[in-house]
Amino acid sequence: MLERERLQEKERSPGLLGRLLRKVDGCDVRFIFDGKMDECMVTVDDPYERKSERLHLFSDNEPVCGRVVLTPKGAYRHNGVLLELVGVIATFEESEEKVEFMRQDKLFEPDTFRSVTSLEFNFAAPREYESYRGMNARVSYYVRVTIYRPVKNITELVEVWVSKVDAHMSETQPDASRHRSYFRETVFGPQSISMDVGVENFLHIEFKYDKKIFHLQERVLGKVTFKIADMDIKYGEVGVVRKEFIGPGNATDIMQSETLQKFEIMDGTPIVGEVVPIRLYLRSIPHLTPTYPNVHNCFRVLYFLNLVLITGEGRRYFKQQEITLYRRHGQEAPTGAATESP
Template structure:
């Protein structure tokens, strides 16, 4: 009986060892670090994620190149890291927080860094994404976000792929619009209400002031409040509320643009700066005295 019991114990211990070895094969065998070029004095912006975690992102302007190095450091140098290929991607995507499984990628560039093989020591790869079109500005909102990132992927056969993402923040400067017509609209209810409203233009830079007029041509209802506002979707909304709390809406799309600068944008520490790329035409600042939008 003692002999059998000892045998059972050995089998049980052997099973524990096998189980530990099985799960250890899925642990992360390396650390991945990004080092972007020309970021010693680059301006940063603090962004809060959906989990209330804050991080500082480097700010890139327009079609600036995104280049740098990525360091892969083995945690256990006595073990090899076998892989099916290593690649780096520059990705622009829109994420909806209520639909986390689906991301819309509007920009995707790939650079193959290494074919299938094995890593036996720490490795550093360089990458360069030149003249990358960044059509949209970065956005971080309550229900959605638009993000740009550099992503490293290490493909593996019998274990999950290893990935690491490094986000950047993108802003775009624009020239003043050549055509900027005013907005005229009407809203009404037959025999009860007829209102005309007018805004002085349809395209506004980010520090602009929206000026408009409202003409009450016919009012046979009692209006309690008037709300005049624009949303992050760049629509100008007119809302009327009568004494019975009935609401009347009228909506008009507008354009928001970021005014260019002719000199560096200074930060509060170390005189860091960002400049528009030399290949990008940047208009002279307006006479209002502010340096940036």
């Protein structure tokens, strides 16, 4: 059985320089989130750095509340402490560009810490976008503490993962996975998509999918009908392709295409009239996210079903159909991720 590639877990401890600076400065910093147990964190893969890490999970309208615990080594004087929830969009082209799209903060007055001190925060501002990590773009949320010092300010931060359920889609779109016929029956109704594709007089096929809008744990049903098959077909496959467009949404956007997963649906040359069924379960595809039509005019993420036919000579003929993906209740954790104990 094929298994999903497990990425190396990112080191969570600070580097040597960070440990020295914190020790010399004389104050340790710790973040504690209310109602978020350490053993209930989602594992998030980072395809850009090829590593994974575990982060606290929040919904888009759930208050991010907790406290920052400061442990001084002695009398610790400061000129104020700033706690912030910050949302940042980063895009990677020739160089990294960052845009801060949200900020909520709480400022504490200058004081002197002489013992363990807890500074509470409660950031209730809604998050417009959910967290995302792609090949050339990402959306990140951080809780950050800045301690203003007479000589050098001290800054520490921790990332949290934000998931956003599409309430409108959840209410208006039927959930095929709740039907008793989910695993055995293909029904083509008014939402079905049908297209004819031809290669001169050598190949003419019709492929049909049951619908265009799917939630992240649904299945895609379809069929390919061969009307003309005067071509040496070695095999055929169907896959899910993600396209990232970096830019405000015009013709100059930079596009990065990535095949998340593909499945072989046929082997050998078909005969005229042959029908090849398609059954693809989205929940088995790692790193799948909802469709993002526009993220702060910085990037967008679209998904396509990709039908590919490969001839005996190695030629590839393909046709793509855009689909829309959305997140329902119960699908808050990243696809392919799990809650793990440390």
